[in-house]
Amino acid sequence: MTRHDERFVRYLESKEAVDDRALHRPTLSTLVDELSDRAEARPGEPLRVVSVGAGTGAMCRRLLSWGVFDAYDDIKYIMIDRRKGMSDQASAAFAEWSHGAGWEASPTVDGFQIERHGRRVALTYVTGDLFDATVEIPQAIDLVVAHAVLDVLPLQRALDALITRLTDGGLFYAPITFDGRTAFRPAHNADSEVLDAFHETMGGDNASGPETGSNLLSALPQSDASIVSAGGSGWVVTPPYDDGERFFISRILQFVEESVGAHGGVGEATLRGWLDTRHKQLEAGGLSYVAHNLDILAKLD
Numbered sequence: 057m058t059r060h061d062e063r064f065v066r067y068l069e070s071k072e073a074v075d076d077r078a079l080h081r082p083t084l085s086t087l088v089d090e091l092s093d094r095a096e097a098r099p100g101e102p103l104r105v106v107s108v109g110a111g112t113g114a115m116c117r118r119l120l121s122w123g124v125f126d127a128y129d130d131i132k133y134i135m136i137d138r139r140k141g142m143s144d145q146a147s148a149a150f151a152e153w154s155h156g157a158g159w160e161a162s163p164t165v166d167g168f169q170i171e172r173h174g175r176r177v178a179l180t181y182v183t184g185d186l187f188d189a190t191v192e193i194p195q196a197i198d199l200v201v202a203h204a205v206l207d208v209l210p211l212q213r214a215l216d217a218l219i220t221r222l223t224d225g226g227l228f229y230a231p232i233t234f235d236g237r238t239a240f241r242p243a244h245n246a247d248s249e250v251l252d253a254f255h256e257t258m259g260g261d262n263a264s265g266p267e268t269g270s271n272l273l274s275a276l277p278q279s280d281a282s283i284v285s286a287g288g289s290g291w292v293v294t295p296p297y298d299d300g301e302r303f304f305i306s307r308i309l310q311f312v313e314e315s316v317g318a319h320g321g322v323g324e325a326t327l328r329g330w331l332d333t334r335h336k337q338l339e340a341g342g343l344s345y346v347a348h349n350l351d352i353l354a355k356l357d
C-alpha cells in the first residue's frame with residue numbers, strides 16, 4: 057500500500073466516529089422496520105446486500121453492531137470498491153472487529169464468513185469499478201448501500217446500475233451523501249472564494265456534484281424508487297478534538313488543497329494564506345468544521 061493509500065485508510069478510520077454521530081437515526085429506524093417487514097414477508101430467504109464504494113466496510117460493521125440486520129439469520133453482503141488494496145484493509149478491519157464482537161470468522165473462496173449465535177454473514181469483497189461489477193450481480197438484491205460515495209459518481213448512471221439490481225420492493229440506502237455546504241469557523245475573509253471553488257471541483261461529467269443529497273430526492277422517484285425516509289446527517293467537528301478528529305479535519309483541508317489547487321480558480325497566495333491559517337487554528341485546537349450531508353432511504357415501487 058502506498059503512503060497515499062495509508063492516509064486514505066486512516067481518513068476512513070477517523071471518519072467512522074464522525075459518521076457514527078452524524079447518521080440520521082429516524083432513517084436508520086425506518087430501515088430496521090423495512091427489513092423486519094421484508095424478512096417476515098419472505099420467510100427463510102437470506103438478506104442480500106450490495107455496498108458500493110465500500111472502503112474498508114465500516115458501514116457493514118456498523119449495521120451489524122447496531123442490530124440493523126437483526127431480522128435476518130442469513131446475510132450475504134457484497135462490498136465493491138475500485139481502489140486496490142482496500143480489500144486487504146477491509147479483511148484486517150473485519151478480522152479485528154469480529155474477534156472483539158464475538159463472531160467466529162472463517163475464510164471462503166472470495167472473502168470470509170462470520171458466525172455468531174446461529175447467525176451467518178457471508179462477506180465478499182470485489183475490487184473493481186461498480187459499473188462493471190454490478191453487471192455480474194443477479195437482479196436479486198434486497199438492499200443497496202451507497203455510503204458517502206454518490207457525489208463522486210455520475211448520478212443517473214449510478215442509479216441505473218444499482219436500482220436495476222434490486223428485487224421487488226428492494227431498498228436503496230444512501231447515508232452521508234454530501235449536500236452542498238462546507239463551513240469552517242472562525243470565519244476567514246477568503247472562505248467564500250476557497251469553499252465555492254472547492255464545491256465547483258466536485259462537478260463534471262463523472263461526478264454528481266455538491267448537491268447530490270438534494271438531487272437524490274427527485275432522481276430516486278424518477279428512477280421508480282420512492283423516498284421512505286430522509287434527513288440531515290451533518291458532520292460537525294468542534295474542539296476539543298481527539299487525535300482522530302484532528303486528523304479528520306487535517307485530511308479535509310488536504311482535500312481542499314489538492315482539489316482547489318489543481319482547479320486553479322483561486323490565486324496561489326490566497327489559497328496558501330487560507331490553508332496556513334486553518335492549519336494553525338487546527339494545531340491550536342481552535343478550528344470548527346461543518347459539512348452538510350443527507351441520509352436517504354428509498355424503496356423500489
Ligand SMILES: C[S@@+](CC[C@H](N)C(=O)[O-])C[C@H]1O[C@@H](n2cnc3c(N)ncnc32)[C@H](O)[C@@H]1O
Nearest residue numbers: 068109110111114137138139185186203204205
Ligand atoms: C469517500 S470513500 C467512502 C468509503 C466508505 N463508504 C466509507 O464511508 O467509509 C468513497 C469510496 O468510493 C470508491 N469509489 C469511487 N468511485 C467508485 C467506482 N466507480 N466504483 C467503485 N468504487 C468507487 C473509492 O475508491 C472510495 O473508497
